[in-house]
Amino acid sequence: MPVKGWIEVHDLHCKGCALCVSACPQDVISLDMERLTPKGYHPAHLIADGCTGCAICAIVCPDAAITVYREAPVHPQKAPASA
Amino acid sequence: MMTTPVKPEIQVVYQRPDSFTDLTTHYCPGCTHGIAHRLVAEVIDEMGLREKSIGVAPVGCSVFAYKYFNMDFVEAAHGRAPAMATGIKRVLPKNTVFTYQGDGDLASIGMAEIIHAAARGENITVIFINNAIYGMTGGQMAPTTLPGMKTTSSPFGRDVELSGYPVRMCEILATMEGAGYIVRRSLHDAKHIRQAKKAIRLAFETQERGLGFAMVELLSSCPTNWEINPHEALDFIAERMVPVFPLGDYKVNEELKH
Ligand SMILES: Cc1ncc(C[n+]2csc(CCOP(=O)(O)OP(=O)(O)O)c2C)c(N)n1
Ligand code: SF4
Ligand code: SF4
Ligand code: SF4
Ligand SMILES: [Mg+2]
Numbered sequence: 001m002p003v004k005g006w007i008e009v010h011d012l013h014c015k016g017c018a019l020c021v022s023a024c025p026q027d028v029i030s031l032d033m034e035r036l037t038p039k040g041y042h043p044a045h046l047i048a049d050g051c052t053g054c055a056i057c058a059i060v061c062p063d064a065a066i067t068v069y070r071e072a073p074v075h076p077q078k079a080p081a082s083a
Numbered sequence: 084m085m086t087t088p089v090k091p092e093i094q095v096v097y098q099r100p101d102s103f104t105d106l107t108t109h110y111c112p113g114c115t116h117g118i119a120h121r122l123v124a125e126v127i128d129e130m131g132l133r134e135k136s137i138g139v140a141p142v143g144c145s146v147f148a149y150k151y152f153n154m155d156f157v158e159a160a161h162g163r164a165p166a167m168a169t170g171i172k173r174v175l176p177k178n179t180v181f182t183y184q185g186d187g188d189l190a191s192i193g194m195a196e197i198i199h200a201a202a203r204g205e206n207i208t209v210i211f212i213n214n215a216i217y218g219m220t221g222g223q224m225a226p227t228t229l230p231g232m233k234t235t236s237s238p239f240g241r242d243v244e245l246s247g248y249p250v251r252m253c254e255i256l257a258t259m260e261g262a263g264y265i266v267r268r269s270l271h272d273a274k275h276i277r278q279a280k281k282a283i284r285l286a287f288e289t290q291e292r293g294l295g296f297a298m299v300e301l302l303s304s305c306p307t308n309w310e311i312n313p314h315e316a317l318d319f320i321a322e323r324m325v326p327v328f329p330l331g332d333y334k335v336n337e338e339l340k341h
Contacts, residue, residue, distance in 0.1 A: 013099075
């Protein structure tokens with residue numbers, strides 16, 4: 001199962017430059033044309049499942065507007081060797 | 084066998100560096116000055132240098148850098164940041180002193196200051212943003228403007244017969260004995276941005292280890308004055324700037340290699 005990740009885009013910092021949109025290897029970001037930030041930009045947002053939390057969007061963001069989260073892989077506890 | 088379901092743990096993979104203030108920058112959308120700022124802030128956080136760092140801001144689009152970094156900062160006269168950094172570092176040798184300068188600032192009006200700071204081997208770190216243009220003043224030709232490149236003061240393209248050839252700062256400064264670390268990197272994609280960050284780290288380590296003058300040149304975009312969109316501007320760096328300003332290590336002190 002692919003790692004589950006997601007991003008949060010900060011409304012005051014995002015300037016809608018779309019560099020994250022073209023850089024995302026999973027193609028799950030686009031600009032939200034329904035919304036304007038207080039500064040008047042269409043902010044980036046997630047549009048589909050499939051974010052892996054790779055952080056490439058955050059690395060290319062010129063405004064440090066993106067926080068990236070990921071669910072840590074869970075390793076099921078092994079039963080003790082001797083009962 | 085029964086296994087109790089474990090609630091997945093949530094990790095923060097990336098967040099804004101502590102060395103940034105909460106202010107939104109005045110940079111144009113997609114301008115890679117912002118990426119360069121962020122890398123410097125991340126390196127300062129990771130090396131734990133914030134309390135003792137003193138930045139020197141230039142004249143140019145990054146004139147307000149002091150507002151965006153959450154640390155001590157001063158503002159220099161145009162091109163004079165290396166001279167100011169020299170004074171600060173000599174008076175406060177235990178502090179970490181760095182300049183952040185554009186190509187108009189560093190390679191035009193400030194050419195003398197940067198050359199002599201390197202020649203003297205001043206133990207400072209210089210972050211040099213080469214966007215091949217004077218961004219702040221409306222896109223005039225810089226010493227780094229590419230041959231044939233259109234700017235507001237070379238509307239038919241830079242004519243090398245009239246205005247000469249681009250100045251390559253890494254190549255010049257690498258000849259200085261006082262230089263410990265001189266490299267050129269680019270900000271045009273995630274892979275190159277990661278490499279740029281490693282170089283910025285080494286440029287600060289050069290200073291912390293007393294190995295002399297350190298400069299990282301970063302090829303950077305100016306979508307507004309290049310009159311293309313931010314994504315096309317990254318392609319312009321890769322396709323047009325890199326051939327004129329080859330990426331690489333121009334001088335690396337032996338001690339930094341291990
Ligand atoms: C003494 C002096 N001369 C000229 C100027 C006008 N001036 C302001 S910024 C600038 C050039 C900025 O270009 P660069 O250093 O490349 O920075 P960028 O804006 O491209 O990041 C010039 C010539 C000035 N402010 N002071
Ligand atoms: S973390 Fe990676 S996969 Fe998720 S949105 Fe950002 S670039 Fe796309
Ligand atoms: S790269 Fe950053 S500023 Fe640009 S659209 Fe994406 S989140 Fe917004
Ligand atoms: S004018 Fe150019 S260098 Fe200055 S902030 Fe805008 S895009 Fe960046
Ligand atoms: Mg410039």
